[in-house]
Amino acid sequence: MTKRPDAATQLAIYRRMALIKANDERSRKVIMTGRLVMPYYSPRGQEVIPSAVSANLDDSDYICTIYRGTHDMLAKGVPLKDLWAELAGRVTGTCKGKGGPMHITHPKSGVMVTTGIVGSSMPIANGLAWSSQLKGDGRVTVAYFGDGASNIGAFHEALNMASVWKLPVVFVCQNNEWGEHTAYRKATAAARIADRAAAYAMPGVRVDGNDVFETYAAAREAVDRARAGGGPTLIEAMTYRFHGHIFGDADAYMDPARKAAAIAADPVPRFRAHLIAEGHASEEELAAMEARIEAEIDEAVEHALASDFPDVAELRRDVFAMEIA
Amino acid sequence: MTKRPDAATQLAIYRRMALIKANDERSRKVIMTGRLVMPYYSPRGQEVIPSAVSANLDDSDYICTIYRGTHDMLAKGVPLKDLWAELAGRVTGTCKGKGGPMHITHPKSGVMVTTGIVGSSMPIANGLAWSSQLKGDGRVTVAYFGDGASNIGAFHEALNMASVWKLPVVFVCQNNEWGEHTAYRKATAAARIADRAAAYAMPGVRVDGNDVFETYAAAREAVDRARAGGGPTLIEAMTYRFHGHIFGDADAYMDPARKAAAIAADPVPRFRAHLIAEGHASEEELAAMEARIEAEIDEAVEHALASDFPDVAELRRDVFAMEIA
Amino acid sequence: MMAQITILEGINRALADAMAADETVLCFGEDVADPEDGGVLGVTKGLSSRFGEHRVRSTPIAEQAIIGAAIGVSLGGFKPVAEIMLMNFTTVAMDMIVNHAAKLRFMSGGQTNVPIVIRTMTGSGFANGGQHSDYLEAWFAHTAGLKVVAPSNPADAYGLLLSAIDDPDPVLFIENLPTYFTKGEAPAAGHRVPIGKASVLAEGADLTIIAYARMVQEAKAATEALAGQGIGVELIDLRSIAPWDRETVLASVARTGRAIIVHEAVTPFGVGAEISAVINESLFGALKAPVKRLGAAFCPVPFSRPLESAFAPTAATIEAAAKALLA
């Protein structure tokens, strides 16, 4: 059950985590220095979850994610250049610059919807999963969402329908203890969101979302179940948001001690140390990997900033299939 | 805990049940004979639930109910004449004829909202309960709704908020096994709706909603808890809908054997027999009570049909406080 | 005489023909499958028996989940026809319809599209009161990325529904409860009515009346009554509300110089306002009388019969408005 993934898989997970962390640091720097203007919802601290989940998915599997979703996207394989160009609003971006950070779409890597509306990833994920069920294509759809989203109606409707229809979908709640400025406990009656799965006769599990192996194992089981026609699973992955809700948020409402503790337990260096300790990689190998990541990000940022903006004629395109006259 | 109510209370409950049953039979007759045209959602078979619940409430307590709600209204004390005049669309009706059967409002008896939108009784009930919490007036609000409504988003949002805020509200789900033409089991992932209460850290109980004592006891406990500041409760009261969803529905989708069994176990004559067997009332006394009810209904129907229709100027009134010019 | 069918049958046939022709077409919503009687009014009767409950699926009462599933399954390559039983229930699914279905093509830069049809029904006249009878088409027409159609007869219902299913973008298909059993000519199998094309039901030189959905019947009766009084009405059944057929409307009003727009939605901020604004912009100085809008009284739909009868335009109020315009 809690069988650990092999070394190659562990390294692949770490690569994702390192990429997400580096990309987050770069994002904040690029905004801070004024090179880019965008609303940015840092996923720092939540690297493990999509990295471990995605290790159980392939390109053809689908995800639906949310505004706080660059970690989910990168873990699923959205190319850095296309992503950065979109963040920069350039025509070379995933969405020609028209969607922006909250609406990254990249079907090639299975990122089908990114939504800015709390809760809305889930009902759409059901439909994608239904399409797989109809086609028998064996795909699995993952819906990512936050703890705050577990209190909105769409969560309830989606989980009930997924269970009644036995859809191949995995609901992954990234419980980072905050919904904007409101603490999880102040907004959510349930002690554990995972317990809500019982209301839908669905397996539900809470894992330490900063623990690669726990998260991987839960995802493995859920993905296998979905692929085998066993229906949906709710995974609540406990984590912590290292920064404020949105870039620029002074985060005075966050208990500094709790935050410091979370940062001290940063899962990225922790897992890095584990890989070295277990002999899965050497310090030098990981440093080289990280350097390559930095170089890729460099390249992506430069590519993005050197790209053209879309033409204003784009306002008339993609509203409908036919361009508006 | 399952202490039985005293004889007077039992009789008062029976009076409500008999009234609801007689009123339902009359309603269908009046529509069948073409004396009235209205959408009619029969509550036949569900008499016990609001009768036993209301025995724990007084006039100042609030309820929010739904289109299938004449039983809830009558049990709470809406006067027959005002109700019938509304059903007939007359100016003497509770709502001057402007609301109709799906929107009966009668603040004097605590019927604050009747909604035609599945699930919408619950969020509004929270607000009424919040007003009591703020005023400390000791009132309790009951939100009635169906099994089908337990799958819609408003249910989830309302129950979570009620629990987080410890509102004095009781959610009473009348599980009649049908949501329109769709069977409970086909639409609802949970085996028991009462189990969903756990998702909100709220007490939840399933009772035989055709059993006066079980229903009364559960309502007693929930109402006491709410009045004492202990927060909300979810009660799932199992019952069965004797007729189709709406008057005129051929109900071919309902299993005839299941329906026949439910009708054979009709809770109204059953409780009547119990009252006589226990010596709480004689056959003659109950027959006299029922005759009085029939006479009251006669009077109400005649009053309604003899009343005037509202003036078309009413289209401009009550849209806003100030009449539209 | 051609065979006659009802609007309800026209819709049912379109769904059946579309599902038979294309196995990616799906149909789902509350009670739509045959174990649930093929819908509370039988609009989808027979479909699940013929095509299977995997393609014709009854759902929980959960409109957000219904439209979400429609969007997702369309992203997965299907062409779903989702039913929202009554138009007032779109209010619980507006996020899915407006923030997602309408916008995903644009927000994805054209990478994805949402070829869904949302069938929904409404209309006053059945004593259903304030929460079951609203015409809300103006909301959706005001949303970039959505198309909106509202047929008034069986052949158009059939042909527009097929076009809506063909369409690569989300289409809201509005049905009218009181006229489900209205008869008309049966369409030929596969007949398409293009979205965005109005139909001219009567020609006349004095006045143009623009209507859609049930109001077409009222306008037809008014047109006939006016003809008896020597007043020639050009009657346009708009059929599509977004996009709407400016060419046909403007050409007609350019000839007649007078226009009345009739709908069952409340007048203020309704579809009539847009059409009136465009007519006035396009035919400035060429009109013989102010453009007239006739919509419902500005109030929730009332229950009481005399109030409900006075709520929406009727042949009589249309006739009176026409005469006032010509006076």
Add this chain to the structure above:
Amino acid sequence: MMAQITILEGINRALADAMAADETVLCFGEDVADPEDGGVLGVTKGLSSRFGEHRVRSTPIAEQAIIGAAIGVSLGGFKPVAEIMLMNFTTVAMDMIVNHAAKLRFMSGGQTNVPIVIRTMTGSGFANGGQHSDYLEAWFAHTAGLKVVAPSNPADAYGLLLSAIDDPDPVLFIENLPTYFTKGEAPAAGHRVPIGKASVLAEGADLTIIAYARMVQEAKAATEALAGQGIGVELIDLRSIAPWDRETVLASVARTGRAIIVHEAVTPFGVGAEISAVINESLFGALKAPVKRLGAAFCPVPFSRPLESAFAPTAATIEAAAKALLA
């Protein structure tokens, strides 16, 4: 010079003054209390510390529950001001707003009423993209039983919010994100701006410009530019959208003979259509040019800067439209 405050401060003061004056006034929504920083932008900062968290309450993310609670608590005798953080999130609460808040007075035959205020914020210009920036006021204006206001300066924000709280019916109060920190004269304590009354910001003989919310600032700049070219603009800040001030608008357009309506919502089926239709109906034959509507491009709000800049009307496009009308 009078003291200057921001629009954000105007709103905060109105809430504080209303709560101080009347203990039945409540304020709630996501993050509104001080432990949550008094809102993500601090609009409600200080209120819970002063009035208590029982009256100023942060809520779960559950807009249906928020508006439901507002309706219910108002039926119980309170005057709640509920916040829906962004206007696009009203889409998940439309049932509560439209089927319930707007209709309960009518459907109850006047027995109950719903004196709630729904504060919500929106606006393009902050790179928030397709789901966070829509102006949807036309939907609500098209709903009988709702009032809709959209102030453009601190004093009006203060005065309209107080009037909205006083009002016995539901009022949607629309705030604009990009102008929260726009300054203007501080209002006197208790200052009320009547709902339904426009304000004339400039007088001029050649042309009337009607705008609201942020578009007033763009229109002001255009008015000044045009004045420099000898063109006299009568600039009307509508302030209230439903009901809107026909008297002021019609009197002005009757004088100038020309009108431009400017809003940030997409043009088709927008508020401009209603105003254009009414002007054309009321001033038929008296206009010197067709009424012009200037709204956003008919697409979702785009993210990319040059696209977002080209999305909504600007001083430049207003100025150009004015000159075209006068040409």
